[in-house]
Each structure stands twice: as structure tokens, then as C-alpha cells.
Amino acid sequence: MKKIIKLLGGLVILYVFGMTLTYMIPNKSINENVADSMEALNSEKEYPPVNLFDEKATRLDNFTDKIMIDKARGTKESSLTEGMFVNGYPRYWHGYQIFLRPLLIVFNYSVIRQIYGLILVLLIGINFYLYLKKLDVFIAFSFLLSLYFVRIYIFFLSMQFSNVFFVMLLFNIFLLKNSKKNISNKQYFLYFLTIGSLTNFFDLLTVPLVTLGIPLITLIYLNLKKASISSEISVDYLKSILLNSFSWGIGYGLTWLSKWIFASLVLKKNILEDAFRTIIFRTEGYNNIPLNRINMFENNMNTMFNNFYVVLIACVIILTIIILIKKREHIMNRISLNSIYILLLIGYPYIWYTVLAGHSQVHYWFTYRLQIIAVFSLLSFLSYIISSLFNSKNEEMKI
Template sequence: MKKKRVTKLIVNHIILLTAGALSGLIALLLVHLLPVSPMQSHVYWSLEMIEKEFSDEVLIDGYRSTLTGNFTDCLMLEHAVYSSKEHTLLEQVLHMYRRESYNPPEGGDEDGWQPGNSLKDYLIGAPQSREVSYSRYWHGYLVLLKPLLLLTSFNTIRLFQSAVQLILAGWVVMALCQRKAYPLAKAFLLSLPFLFFVSTYASLSLSICFYVLTAAILVQLKMDRLLSRRGWYGLFFLMVGMATVYFDFLTYPLVTLVYPLGIYLYFHVSTFKKDIIGIIKNSVEWSIGYVGMWAAKWILADCLTGSTCIQDAVETIFIRTGSAQGYSKIGGFFSVLAKNFQPFLNWCYILIAILFAVLFFAGMSKTFFRKIKSNLPGAASYFLLASYPFVWFFLTQNHSEQHWQFTCRILAASVFAVISGCCVLLRNIPSREAPVSF
């Protein structure tokens, strides 16, 4: 009986991953049928703004983590508007070709590879030295970006993003409060600065995980009872992992796991042992969805076009999961931590930390020690979640060191988990419906 159940579970996962991969492929094929001429015109209208940010402009001088992500955004925009008669529709979708301009390196330029110049040259019809592909990722963001560019310019999309992201953040807080999850609402709000929410709207690439995160939370809060009753929570985390890798560029994906896990713990509290089992099970499901959906992209590319996408992806994985440059695995880990903590070592975050510390100790003064002791097992599960970003940094040292300007946002998950754990620790009444002390 147990063997049959395991077999059925494996089959269900394979079916879901296959269905997700085929649905994702079909969606990309459909949006690539849209006319690109209006999209090219709309991006061209925004070229003046884009040119000012070719070198990853920052919104607040001196704070590299408020960057607009223009380097990657230019790649996304060229993928959205690129058209070539040399490739079939399927080849373009699976390999994501684009033209590239090569400029001799000057100073700190990276081998002359400048996506901003490539985008500009393509739009104005200037000669470009070569065509390249970027087949490692799904590029699922094009399912939304192409229709938007069909309607309006990149400038307008930025303005639209600022409104949508504010609405989504407010919606999440209201939804948490409606479920009387006040500690999580406070933790979510206090973690937003660590996601650099003030600058996220300005970047296409750095907005993706925020959209997946908030969408996942809203779906989870709406369907929590159904997911629990039917035993579908594992499948929920599987699909969140699939959605993350489909849309994202490997920016700060871990937040789409930790935040929903924190919400899961809050509404399904049990013994510490069962909490840990739930964390592990759902983390594995998310990982299967993330890795499985990503691998499906490589398999589709190789099987349908005869490419070597799998080989390229595996080689890149070995590089990105290697130790930080010039360090051993342990030494590299501490180097990565130093770089990713660097954006938060300023008075903005020090003041936020002081504010939280004052509120926490004020809450402790109103809570009997025996209550804190009885709440400790529940809080400990959240403190375990707070360690997830550190595990991620250890496993992805090369990537997290080179791209600390945006991988540092993963630490927002630790902030959310720690604050949630502290709020649970200070509950006056051991009930999920009870208000916290602050």
C-alpha cells in the first residue's frame, strides 16, 4: 500500500511538471505571435530614459542595492522586441535569440558586452556583430511583458509597476489582517525595506520575485483551508517553485518559499516536531518544482531543437554553485555574507532594528516569562526559517558574491521569519486568534 502511494505521488508530480512545462511553452509561443513592430516603437520612445541607465543606475546615490537592474532589463526588452526570419517560432522561444553589439572594453566594462548598446543598435538598425542565445532560462516574463509593450512604453510600465506593487503590498497586509494574522502582517511590513521596496518598481527583473511572492501569499490565504483539507499544500509549494523559475532570472527566488512557509506555520501550528516535518516536506516540494521546471526547459530545448542546452546549463550550475572567487568553501561563505550584509549597514536599517528592538522588549515587559517559555517551540520554527538565506548563500556562493546588489534581498526572508517568531514568542494567549503584545 505504501509503495503504491509513493508511486502515485511520483506520477502526480511528473504529470504536474509536464503539464506546467507544456503550458509555459504554449503561453510563450502564443505571445510570440503578437506583432513586434508596435513593441519596438514603444521601447524606442523610452530609449532616452534607458540610455541614462546603461550602467545599472541607482535610484539613491551611494546605495548600490537601489539599482534599477537596467543591465538585465535591456536583455528582457530586446528579447521582447526581437524578430528574426532565420529561426522558427519554436527555436526563438526555446533559445531566445537576440543581436549583440560588441564594443571594445574601456576601464571596467565587462568584455565589451553591453546589453544597453545592443538594444539601442537593434532598434535603430545599426550593424551588430553577432547573434547570441540565452536558452538557460524560461523567460516566462515575456508572457506579460510583450502584451504590455504592445500597448504602451517602458516608461509607462514603470509607472504602472509603482501602483501595482503598492496595491499588492497593501492587499497582502489586509488579507493577513482579515485572517487575524496580525503578527505576520507586521512582519511583512517591516521586511519590505529589506526587499528595497522603494526601488523595485523601477526594475523589470527585480520585480519578478515580488510579484510571485505576493501572488502566492494571496492565493495561499484565500485557499488555505481547502489546501489543508484536501492535503494539497505540497502541490501548492510545488507550483510556487515552478512559477518562480518560469518567470524569474535567479534574482532572489528564496523569498517565494520562506514567506509562504511562515504563513503555513502560523495557521497550522502543531508540535515542534510536526512543524519541522511540515517545513521540510514543503521545502522539498518547492525545490522539486523549481529544479524540475527548470530542467524541463533544458529537456524541451534539446529534444525539440537538437541543441546542447542541458550541457550548457549543467556547466553553469557547477560554476554558480562553486566557492566565491579566490576563497575556500568556508572562507567564501563569510565573504558572501559580508557582501550581502553590506547594503544594510547604514542608519536606515540600524534605526529599523532599534525600533523593532524597543517594541520587542516593551512586549516582553508585558508578557510573563512562563508564557514566553510555552511559546518558544512555536517561535523556534520561525527562527529555523530565518536560516534559509544563509544556506542559500552557502550553496550559491559564486552567484551570490557577484550579484550581491540584488541577492541581498533574500535576507528580507530572514527578517520576516525572525519578526514573526518574536511576535509568536510574545503571544499572551496561546491561540492563533490572539493579538500580540505590540
């Protein structure tokens, strides 16, 4: 418990210090690029689609990006107050301002989009390389295919979409680089606690759960590949899933609560009241926006899985089934029953939708991306099965 308090306390202090330092940058040094950026965004629609034939799934969120750039403007208050007030939007930490404000000193939004594109390509490339090096080719391509399902090719055009995926990709790299620990190692609890906190700091409630789901699947797969084949199910995997999910939630929730409390004290305003009103909307909707959970689930699923993507994943499943039938004797002797734990993660997006139903109903055109966890979960399970066959063949050749 002391470790948790120290870790979260230290992180919150860093967040306050970082936001204060960021708003010490003189406004005059960013005003020109802020104005240019707002002009460029105003010339586009608020939610322009990149692909008219996949309109809902490829909408950009220029509306929120304009808010992010507008909130980079400081006020005449102290830098501590500005860092908490964020130009009238104190409910979130707005941690992205730590790199957005410095970038705006030199670049406008058009160049920042290009920088985002470069970072995105590099992070995906490093993840793909580490999956190949540490695991196998099947999980590496499953990772890329999962990103394709969420239309990753448009992300660099929206800061709003990219930030949370940057956090996920960086954490995934960390796990792949530090893959020697057993899944039962308590150190993972602190890792996921930290990443839950960082997610809340940087993200504006897009699809935060991806920073838990994708790395957790990676962690399970890492341990399956290095563990001996077992005909018994180990409870360590289930404990790890529950413990790390809980720790991520604690990090995420307490970091958000700390912002409301700290901002209320600094600004002498009741930020908590505003936050709790918003929570009610995010979970249950408003009277003028009645909640329909069935429609919410349908909209999220239909946006993610149009006809092309349904056919794509069906082909992968059918191909795997054919391989299973033909090579079942080789495969069954090479599979750990603990691989079934990967499939538990399929339900994570739909649990989130159930809890944050109001938010998922209104913003389904980007919350649909949370289902990357379900897709990666399924593809990872299939990858493990197929890779087991190839491992078996390689061992026979060595003999």
C-alpha cells in the first residue's frame, strides 16, 4: 500500500510540476503558430472523413484538436493556476500540453501532423521488430492487422486519436524489452498502475483501455512462449489479469480524482461537482440524449466491422480451423491450456461500453476502436496455436 501511495503521489507531483513548467512558456512565443493552426483547422470540417466509403470509421476529430490547440493559449494568471485551469477546461489533466506547447513555439498544426506521423511509424515499426525478435512472426502480423482494423492510417491526422495509442505503443515496447519476468511477478502491478495513471494524464477519454488490454495480451503471450507446455491450467495467469487490470484502474481513477481535488484547491472552484455531473452523462446519458444500450453496441460494432473487415477476420479464422483439423495431432501436443486466458480479454471492450454507455453511444465513431483489444485477443490466440505447429516442425527437423 505504501508503494502505491508513494508512486501515485510522486506521479501527481510530477504532473503538477510538468503542467506548471509548460505554462511558463510565454504566450507570445506560441501565439502565431496557434493562430495559423486554428486557421488551418477552421478551413476543414470539424469531423471530416478520410474515406467517404468508410465515413464513420475514418472521421477525424478536428473539433477536439481545435480545443487542444486553443487550450494551449495561456491566461494572465500564474503558471500553476494556468496549468490547473487549462484555459477553462480543468476537468482533465491535459498532459499532452507538455509537448504541444513547446512544439507550437516552432511549428504549426500542419507540421505537427507530420511529426505525429513520423512518431507513429517509428513506434509501430519498433513494436513489430520486437514481436518478431522476442516472439514470432504470427503475433507480429496479428499486431499489425489489429491496428489496421482501427484505421491506424488516419491517426497522425488527429492528435486526439494518436496520444493514447502512443502511450500504449511505448508501454508495449517496455514490456517486450523487459520480458524476462514471470507473469506472477508483483512488479507488473506497479507497471500497470503507472501506465493507468499516465493514460489519464495524457488522454481526453478516447479509448483509454487500450493501454491496458493490448499490453496485457502481450504479457500473457510472452509468458506462454517461454513457459513449458502444460496440460494443467495455472491460476497465475488469471491472478495476473485481475491484479494488473485492478492496478491499471486504480492508477487511472485516482489520477483523475487527484486532478479534480487539486484543481478545486488551486482555482477555488468546485471542479468535483462538474466532474460528477459529467460522470453521470458518460455512464447514463442525459434526458435530451436518452441512452439506448442496444443501439450503442450496434453502432460501435458496425463501425468497426463493416463487410470487408468481417470477411477479413472470417478468412483468418477459417484458415486457422483448416490448419487445426489437418495438423491437430502435432498441435495438441504443443499447446498450453493456459493459452485460453488470452480469450478472456475479448470481453474488455464490451465491459467498458456497458459502464461508460453514454460516452460510447455519443462518440461511437471513435470509441469503436476499443475493440482492437477483442481483435488482438482473438488473433493472438490463433497465432499461438499456429506458432506451436511450426515449433513442433522445427523440433522434428532438428531430431
